[in-house]
Amino acid sequence: MGAHLISSRRARDTAVQALLSLLVFAVGLFMITPFVFMLSSAFKPNGLVFVEPLRIIPQHLFLDNFKRIFADPLYPVWYWNSIRVTLITLPLRALLVSLAAYAFARLRFRGKDFLFLVFMATMMITPEATIIPRFLMYKAFRLVDTQWAIVIPAVFDVLFLFMLRQFFATIPRELSEAAFLDGYGHLRIYARVVLPLSKPAMVTMVLFTFIWIWNDYVNPFVFINSMNKQLITTGLQFFQAREGANYALQMAGATFGVIPTIVLFTVTQRYFVQGVATSGIKG
Amino acid sequence: MHAVHGGQVVPAVYAHAARRSAAVAQEARVALAFIAPFFLGFFVFNLLPLLYSAYLSLVNFNSFSEAGPRDFIGLRNYLRAFADRLAMASYARTFLFSLVYVVGIIVLGFVTALLLDRRLFLRTASRTMIYMPYVANVIAIGIVWSIVLNPFGGPINTLLKLLGIPEPALPQWLTGVRSALPTVAGIKVWQNLAFQTIVFLAALQDVPRELYECAQIDGAGWWRRMVRITLPMISPTTFFLVVITVIGSFNSFSIVKALTDGGPGHSTRIITVFIYEQAMRYSYYSYANALACLLFVFILIVTLIQWKAQKAWVHT
Secondary structure (H helix, E strand, O other): OHHHHHHHHHHHHHHHHHHHHHHHHHHHHHHHHHHHHHHHHHOOOHHHHOOOOOOOOOOOOOOHHHHHHHHOOOHHHHHHHHHHHHHHHHHHHHHHHHHHHHHHHHOOOOOHHHHHHHHHHHOOOOHHHHHHHHHHHHHHOOOOOOOHHHHHHHHOOHHHHHHHHHHHHHOOHHHHHHHHHOOOOHHHHHHHHHHHHOHHHHHHHHHHHHHHHHHOOHHHHHHOOOHHHOOHHHHHHHHHHHOOOOHHHHHHHHHHHHHHHHHHHHHOHHHHHHHHHHHOOOO | OEEEEOOEEEEHHHHHHHHHHHHHHHHHHHHHHHHHHHHHHHHHHHHHHHHHHHHHOOEOOOOOOOOOOOOEOOOHHHHHHHHOHHHHHHHHHHHHHHHHHHHHHHHHHHHHHHHHOOOOOOHHHHHHHHHHHHHOOHHHHHHHHHHHOOOOOOHHHHHHHHOOOOHHHOOOHHHOOOOHHHHHHHHHHHHHHHHHHHHHHHHHHHOOHHHHHHHHHOOOOHHHHHHHHHHHHHHHHHHHHHHHHHHHHHOOOHHHHHHOOOOOOOOOOOHHHHHHHHHHOOOOHHHHHHHHHHHHHHHHHHHHHHHHHHHHHOOO
């Protein structure tokens, strides 16, 4: 009888689990509905987008929208600009941020706590709040309407300084002390001991840097004027305005706009979730 | 035992101390070299704009002529803000927008985390789908939602019409003066849900299992365990999330630019959009900066109130 009770209870638990699973899966489907509709409309001629909006799989796959995107004089340029800006920002950011993080995690010096506090305090103020003084400053530096206005400020990121410092602090001190006794200087300990052990943190940084630059709207919107220098986000906005009533084409443009980050995220989800959970990285 | 140090014979203890202090001095030099490049950039691109912003808000730089005189005019830009009904209405709109957004995302983020905390079939697939909007390009989001929510022929209203809702009663969504602001806030909840969910989920998984086991032995039901264990145990996380979500929502800009650009009428012209227009469209740089500083003070006050209030509900 006891065994019977247990097995019926197990059956009930499984039923509850199945029902909840179904519910959560339905929530997931709800979340991606706009993307499903985006994809579906991108494969329709514009005339059908509002005529049969609920037909998810189009009767005929219509590829002209995508062909027009590829042939567009500007769209591929914005795409490449975003990739290039990320590729230039990444190594600079990785180097300067990790060097400073090493100093905060491993070296003793006067004013360390105070300096770190100053860095952290500025995190409270979002970059949007200082957009006007930055615009005037960049204008004086002749950075406006160049992609350096996106790259250079992005190098000095306090959030990653915080994240890397936390990560470096978890690396056992004995390792660097052993290297120290072998006559290694700090530069070599940083490069040969600490950095190789920090792959997860560095991957998180690369991942978020790419996603942020790809999705950044405010900076290119304010600091870049020329159409051929825009990044994908501001480019898309111009594209949306230019294609006014051609909704299918806009959807094709949006599709390519979201593909790189969604693919990257799906592949590296573990790092992504860890990054958010451990340091409260905000998008 | 003696060691030679600086040409003098000194006892070994001192030599050791001297070596140590030399090592400390050397460490400080290395630290300087490691931090200097970052600090320089940080100073120019993070700190300087802050100071410049405060300065700008106190002078008269409100015209096209860039070389014009910049008289120190004290708090006049600030006084002008309080007399500007459009500006005050924009602050109020930001407040309303934040209220809808923060309540929505904290509640939904918590519920989603509770669901994902269980053992589920297809959990990875569901989780990937739920987190997906978070990494999507904001303008792409704008394009997609404007079409999805198109009141005439968009899929949502087509569906509602099929469900029997008469044409005049169909929601206007982003194009309605009353519905636009909550709609934008709702879309922002959809977009950012992943962040709150992930952080809540991490907190839920940190609650010691023994507490639940003890409670279960004591015969406490689901609701009781939720109120007595889960909510108090995760309250520091909830507090942290509420604070940074409020700060983030007061600074919202991109999502509004992507969806409505402040319209229809003034209905979604939140303060950040208003500030941007004052600076870039009318060149009221000083006035716009005063508005931005006011927003910052406003955020600071709200954060301090939350800080004070945490004693009442945050478990330590």
